[in-house]
Amino acid sequence: MPKAVEGDYDIEAVRAEWIGKKTPRSHGRYPVEYDPIRRHCHMVEDENPLFLDPSFAKQTSHGGVISPPVLAGYFAGDGAWPPTGGPTQGQRRAGEEIEPEGSIIGDVPTRGERLINMNVAWEYFAPVRIGDELSSETVLTDIFEKSIRLDPKAVWIVTERRIYNQRDELVATNTNTLLTHRRPDVVAAEAEGN
Template identity: 30%
Template structure:
């Protein structure tokens, strides 16, 4: 089971809220946040996605000095390779693997200064015939985020789907 630390800071919360178009000042204005029910800056509902920045096995991040699959002189810097063990959630380097569904359970607010311990384990796997993309292989990854006091703050269940071909538009 993969495990790593995810330190949460206020600027990352601000940038994340901005990127989803959320202008609620509780995500960036400490003075305002103090007047709210949570009593301080908290993270928006999907913020734990930013843990990918710290996940040593996250496959979608360029790594300094290594070839990467984004375009440069060629449309991709590397050939797609099969998923390797340790890649979480089944969303690997294949562009045929898409995020099908995401679930969160919220136990406590996430606040700047929290240091979250992140653990991921595989969940269910299943297959079904696809309407738009050929045979579909689904897999779950269940990730728990615990704070520095050992309290569970968020449980995330990600469902990835591997499609046989590019998903058609209709």
């Protein structure tokens, strides 16, 4: 989770230090599996047999089940949000301790610790198939202050993530804009000079 800074917060110093920072390549916890796809489809009542029925999918031009496009990020990551870390590291390589987005969002200093995701953009280049092993790297491309109803000094963070398969083929890119804000009681306390 974000590192909320107590006291003075210098957005220009944070921008100077963090914009352009890039994570090392990190591998997804597990290969692409059927059951996360089933859970994902169940959530939105998606009955697409290309995602759910191996017999059907085998007869298609894809030759087997593929992942719904937006699950590429899940399969390239830790498996849960917020990242759990902990003793189970799946297929993660030695020295890789946390998913890319976690290492950026978890370390960049912010004013508040509460999160709201705002904007997302995906581009897809190749199908993600059962058994694929995805990896990704993330760069922080912008961080700025912009007022929201809950916090006049909300801090917004923009990241760009590139997701690859085990053949080092780029399968997807994701641009994400997340805002961090303070709780109303913290904002009120600052307004009162406490």
